[in-house]
Amino acid sequence: MxxxxxxxxxxxxxxTIDDLGHATNYALEKMGYAPHPLNAYPAMVGNGVTKLLERALPAEVSTDPLQLQHTRSWFQQYYDLHSTDHSxxxxxxxxxxxxxxxxxxxxxxxxxxxxxxxxxxxxxxxxxxxxxxxxxxxxxxxxxxxxxxxxxxxxxxxxxxxxxxxxxxxxxxxxxxxxxxxxxxxxxxxxxxxxxxxxxxxxxxxxxxxxxxxxxx
The missing domain is CATH 3.40.50.1000 (HAD superfamily/HAD-like)
Known part of the structure; x- marks a missing residue:
């Protein structure tokens, strides 16, 4: 046994996919980037928040440490308050x-x-x-x-x-x-x-x- x-x-x-998607889209918009449809997020998650944001950000900035740091800050600010909205x-x-x-x-x-x-x-x-x-x-x-x-x-x-x-x-x-x-x-x-x-x-x-x-x- x-x-x-x-x-x-x-x-x-x-x-949790909708809340993860909403938090990521919030962070992207705060950074001046276009959001993704929520049905795109199942393929992006699974390796932690930093990897999620790398996948969500435009390719030309996705590996920039400063961009990732700022995007993650916006993500956590939103997610800490809204992680149970739809999950x-x-x-x-x-x-x-x-x-x-x-x-x-x-x-x-x-x-x-x-x-x-x-x-x-x-x-x-x-x-x-x-x-x-x-x-x-x-x-x-x-x-x-x-x-x-x-x-x-x-x-x-x-x-x-x-x-x-x-x-x-x-x-x-x-x-x-x-x-x-x-x-x-x-x-x-x-x-x-x-x-x-x-x-x-x-x-x-x-x-x-x-x-x-x-x-x-």
């Missing part, structure tokens, strides 16, 4: 988390979103879930697919890797699990395709949250 389930946040637990848990997620808690399975969050925003979202949407560890991107820590975030969680909740299940919606998540040497479940309801999960060699792929229980043991 698995003893610890590590969840990605955006695209796995929460559908919501995917259908069946709250029930899944409650079932895992009833079975005394430890749960953690590993996100590339900046740490303060992760804490805010998890606290807002899942206040009764007894998380053993919640990690967002922290200063000086590499983003996923670097496995450092998983090792940080395992430091908070020591668990044999064979007893860990990592759940995410993107190739980044599956690569993170592989590099950390833990079993992975790719979910198809998020921001990326089933093909991406297959190409990243997900150990399992599910289309409904309750199916994750089949791999708990």
């Amino acid at each position: 698995k003893k610890l389930v590590i969840f990605d946040l955006d695209g796995t637990l929460l559908n 919501k848990p995917y259908d069946g997620i709250t029930e899944l988390l409650s079932t895992l808690a009833e079975r005394n399975i430890n749960m953690a969050v590993a996100s590339n979103k900046y740490h303060d925003a992760v804490l805010q979202l998890v606290g807002h949407y899942f206040p009764t879930i007894p998380w053993v560890s919640v990690w967002g991107q922290k200063e000086g820590m590499p983003v996923k697919p670097d496995p450092s975030i998983v090792f940080g969680i395992l430091n908070d909740c020591p668990t044999n890797k064979s007893d860990v299940l990592y759940v995410g919606d993107s190739g980044v998540d599956i690569k993170t699990a592989r590099r950390a040497c833990v079993e992975s479940v790719g979910v198809t309801w998020g921001f990326r395709s089933k093909q991406e999960l297959e190409e990243a060699y997900a150990d399992h792929i599910v289309s409904e949250p309750h199916e994750i229980l089949d791999y708990i043991g």
Whole structure:
């Protein structure tokens, strides 16, 4: 039986794409650049806010450190106030988390979103879930697919890797699990395709949250 389930946040637990898109468009407009349609953002997210902004900015300025710094400041100013305007848990997620808690399975969050925003979202949407560890991107820590975030969680909740299940919606998540040497479940309801999960060699792929229980043991 698995003893610890590590969840990605955006695209796995929460559908956050509209709020991410609105925050990015706000930052772009403040910088004098054209916004993108919201349906363009699923392909841009997954590697942290800085990478999202690099992808959203015009190519000629996307790698300029000063442009990125100013754009990120506008993004965070907006997102800190509006991160819960349109976001919501995917259908069946709250029930899944409650079932895992009833079975005394430890749960953690590993996100590339900046740490303060992760804490805010998890606290807002899942206040009764007894998380053993919640990690967002922290200063000086590499983003996923670097496995450092998983090792940080395992430091908070020591668990044999064979007893860990990592759940995410993107190739980044599956690569993170592989590099950390833990079993992975790719979910198809998020921001990326089933093909991406297959190409990243997900150990399992599910289309409904309750199916994750089949791999708990």
